[in-house]
Amino acid sequence: MSALLKVEDLHVSFATPRGVVEAVRGVSFELGRERLGIVGESGSGKSQTGRALLRLSARNGRIDAKRLEFDGVDLLKASERDMRKIRGARISMIMQDPRYSLNPVMTIGDQIAEAFLIHVDAPKREARARTLAMLETVQIREPEKVYDLYPHEVSGGMGQRVMIAMMLIPSPDLIIADEPTSALDVTVQMQVLSLLDDMVRERGMGLILISHDLNLVASFCDRVLVMYGGRVMEVLEAGKLHEARHPYTQGLLNCAPELDRPKDMLPVLTRDPAWLDE
Amino acid sequence: MSVAAERPGGIRGWLLSPSPGSRRQARCQRAYIGWIAFRANPIAMTGLIIIASLVLMAIFAPLLTGSDGLQPELENRLQPASAAHWFGTDQLGRDIYDRIVWGSRITLYIVGLVSIIVVPIGMAIGVVAGYFGGWVDNVLMRITDIFLAFPRLILALALVAALGAGIENAVLAIALTTWSPYARIARAEVLTIRKSDFILAAQAQGASNFRILRRHVAPLCLASVIVRLTLDMAGIILTAAGLGFLGLGAQPPTPEWGAMISNGRQLLLDQWWVPTVPGIAIFVVSLGFCLLGDGLRDVLDPKNSGG
Amino acid sequence: MISIENLDVRFGHGTAEVHAVRDVSFEVARGEVYGLVGESGSGKSTVLRAIARLTPGWTGAIRVDGEAIGHRRDRKAARKMQMVFQDPYGSLHPRHTIDDILSEPMEIHNLGDRTRRIRGALEDVGLGPELRFRYPHQISGGQRQRVAIARALILEPEVLLLDEPTSALDVSVQAEILNLLKRLQRERGLTYLTVSHNLAVVAHLCKRVAVMNRGRIVEELTVEQLRAGAARQDYTRQLIAASAGFDREFARSLVTFE
Numbered sequence: 001m002s003a004l005l006k007v008e009d010l011h012v013s014f015a016t017p018r019g020v021v022e023a024v025r026g027v028s029f030e031l032g033r034e035r036l037g038i039v040g041e042s043g044s045g046k047s048q049t050g051r052a053l054l055r056l057s058a059r060n061g062r063i064d065a066k067r068l069e070f071d072g073v074d075l076l077k078a079s080e081r082d083m084r085k086i087r088g089a090r091i092s093m094i095m096q097d098p099r100y101s102l103n104p105v106m107t108i109g110d111q112i113a114e115a116f117l118i119h120v121d122a123p124k125r126e127a128r129a130r131t132l133a134m135l136e137t138v139q140i141r142e143p144e145k146v147y148d149l150y151p152h153e154v155s156g157g158m159g160q161r162v163m164i165a166m167m168l169i170p171s172p173d174l175i176i177a178d179e180p181t182s183a184l185d186v187t188v189q190m191q192v193l194s195l196l197d198d199m200v201r202e203r204g205m206g207l208i209l210i211s212h213d214l215n216l217v218a219s220f221c222d223r224v225l226v227m228y229g230g231r232v233m234e235v236l237e238a239g240k241l242h243e244a245r246h247p248y249t250q251g252l253l254n255c256a257p258e259l260d261r262p263k264d265m266l267p268v269l270t271r272d273p274a275w276l277d278e
Numbered sequence: 279m280s281v282a283a284e285r286p287g288g289i290r291g292w293l294l295s296p297s298p299g300s301r302r303q304a305r306c307q308r309a310y311i312g313w314i315a316f317r318a319n320p321i322a323m324t325g326l327i328i329i330a331s332l333v334l335m336a337i338f339a340p341l342l343t344g345s346d347g348l349q350p351e352l353e354n355r356l357q358p359a360s361a362a363h364w365f366g367t368d369q370l371g372r373d374i375y376d377r378i379v380w381g382s383r384i385t386l387y388i389v390g391l392v393s394i395i396v397v398p399i400g401m402a403i404g405v406v407a408g409y410f411g412g413w414v415d416n417v418l419m420r421i422t423d424i425f426l427a428f429p430r431l432i433l434a435l436a437l438v439a440a441l442g443a444g445i446e447n448a449v450l451a452i453a454l455t456t457w458s459p460y461a462r463i464a465r466a467e468v469l470t471i472r473k474s475d476f477i478l479a480a481q482a483q484g485a486s487n488f489r490i491l492r493r494h495v496a497p498l499c500l501a502s503v504i505v506r507l508t509l510d511m512a513g514i515i516l517t518a519a520g521l522g523f524l525g526l527g528a529q530p531p532t533p534e535w536g537a538m539i540s541n542g543r544q545l546l547l548d549q550w551w552v553p554t555v556p557g558i559a560i561f562v563v564s565l566g567f568c569l570l571g572d573g574l575r576d577v578l579d580p581k582n583s584g585g
Numbered sequence: 586m587i588s589i590e591n592l593d594v595r596f597g598h599g600t601a602e603v604h605a606v607r608d609v610s611f612e613v614a615r616g617e618v619y620g621l622v623g624e625s626g627s628g629k630s631t632v633l634r635a636i637a638r639l640t641p642g643w644t645g646a647i648r649v650d651g652e653a654i655g656h657r658r659d660r661k662a663a664r665k666m667q668m669v670f671q672d673p674y675g676s677l678h679p680r681h682t683i684d685d686i687l688s689e690p691m692e693i694h695n696l697g698d699r700t701r702r703i704r705g706a707l708e709d710v711g712l713g714p715e716l717r718f719r720y721p722h723q724i725s726g727g728q729r730q731r732v733a734i735a736r737a738l739i740l741e742p743e744v745l746l747l748d749e750p751t752s753a754l755d756v757s758v759q760a761e762i763l764n765l766l767k768r769l770q771r772e773r774g775l776t777y778l779t780v781s782h783n784l785a786v787v788a789h790l791c792k793r794v795a796v797m798n799r800g801r802i803v804e805e806l807t808v809e810q811l812r813a814g815a816a817r818q819d820y821t822r823q824l825i826a827a828s829a830g831f832d833r834e835f836a837r838s839l840v841t842f843e
Contacts, residue, residue, distance in 0.1 A: 194836035219830030255760035257789035297715035484663030
């Protein structure tokens, strides 16, 4: 199976008044039609890695890589026009909080239909039918009714499902989900993840799940990249979380309180500056 | 320490030190960082230079002028610009340059007095209405709406007509017609922070409502009010000039710029400099305030600077 | 130390009325650490805010150290009981220095010797004196939460109300804050009432836990029962299973509890 996405030595840096800040420093990975997790704490560069894949870094950002290739297209050299065709249609991004990502003055159905019409030339009637079908796919019970609701009229969990429907309707090949469930309750989180899981299995998409929650990501993804300080510390296979070798990964695992293993005081994570030079 | 040695020393080092040693140093540092941001904005700096020149002109008026601009010298009537009279003279032979310089004091006097009245009234009403909500909000905001509903110049005209012409009455009239938008701005600002955790934290500490308004709420509204005030200055100057022009503001022979235009208006075609020079002065100062306000908005607005 | 009887909280009027807390009763002993767990909308934070007198319009009885808590804010109750908020970015005034923030409670309660107390409070929460005159945006999220804890402790209260004290923080920082809270509780014999959606965090801090759903306490259990999986209610069991990580079969079997 040929890789869908090839990333080699990715660097993202930002010019700030206080000098250049390097957010991502030499990240490499390949992604097939699988679920890849990127885990790290704030400032680890995990979100910037996700954004760089779509060239959505902030205006003062600079993306460099030896290779950044999606399905044979060189993302570094692609024109802004080509990028617009790729964004949404072939690579979709799901953000953390649906309330900020949905247009508040447009009904949910119209927004999803528009996402479809931007990428596919089809009559409005078909867009509506597709939208209703998609709402059903993301397990919304009364799609006809929800179609005409505004974003503020639905719960956080439903809003996130609407976002997923919107991102899926152009049938992308790759979904980048940046903390898609952090704002949600645990049970709703499970439902949203199971939905993403179905999509990967049934449609053969690639999925990059970016999160701070190592345990959650490890239980969901096929592979996990653990990032710290803009670098990949370790790549873990699914289910082999407890074979983690890197002291950073071990530290992250140990310092989280666990229900089934009580600890009196939690071990504090000590960071070794040498990790950044390896 | 080797780290400390790499930092700039002296006053800049003090202003940029990452661990300020006193409240005063912390406040100075914040002001300095704001100033760096402000300095980088050329439009704002232009505005600041114009306004600073106006202030300097007002302070040093006696040194900058040859006369007090009030005494008629009828033998020098309507002279065009020359080395002796840079902007020419008016129909009473008074030097227009001198009158413009002395007039800057009146402009600043009006602007300053209006601000002193408008900001506290607008802030107090807006902050109280926004914080308490409910019927307090309803009553205060309906009063504000009433003042907002009047056309500004008409209400000012009516007030001056009732109180009598003169600078103080013009200022009062302008202030009464200007405060309402400030109440609205302050209220809008309070509504966004009223439910913040830091307000709840102050409440949980047992702080009184008055203390919360004074220490926690008002300082956060002040920035947008000051920005709005600076942007409004142009309008205030124009209204004052308008009242002066209509003969309801400053009375002759006071060198108020609006009144100067009014007195020179019949001369526009033949001795154009008489009404034009004060017109340019009003224009430049209004522009200066607008540019300054724009720059201040970028520096002061907490939403832009992230704290 | 804290006793809640038949607490009922409603917001709004008429058709827009939300019945946020329904007939909640529980007791917390002196020096005990008690947790309220639930998902968003369960009413757990509302209970906390009613006790802190930040929510008007409740009915029932709230007693702290034997004294009934009224609906109005009063300074005496504030000295006995302080609160730490969830988001350390939102709970510190953006234009006040750390020094201002820590001075504020002392000014309200007319306490003297402020410099010594501020230095002591910073030391207690593991912050160096060089942070004293910085603004909140100049320090990290974990340091901010330490400042929030120092502010709550500076009045030397006996009760701390903790509203999701670590959910806005990274895991490694969460560990440091949880350790700090645990140490302070032991050293001073404080009584904690903690609210969280995270079962593991609550289990780590608390001795007893009440699980809330839709404004009601579903069940109350000790941490040992929680850890042993001895929950009696289906809702609690589902919550425990969902916290364990993603499981395809389990995710499909999820039910909504009314």
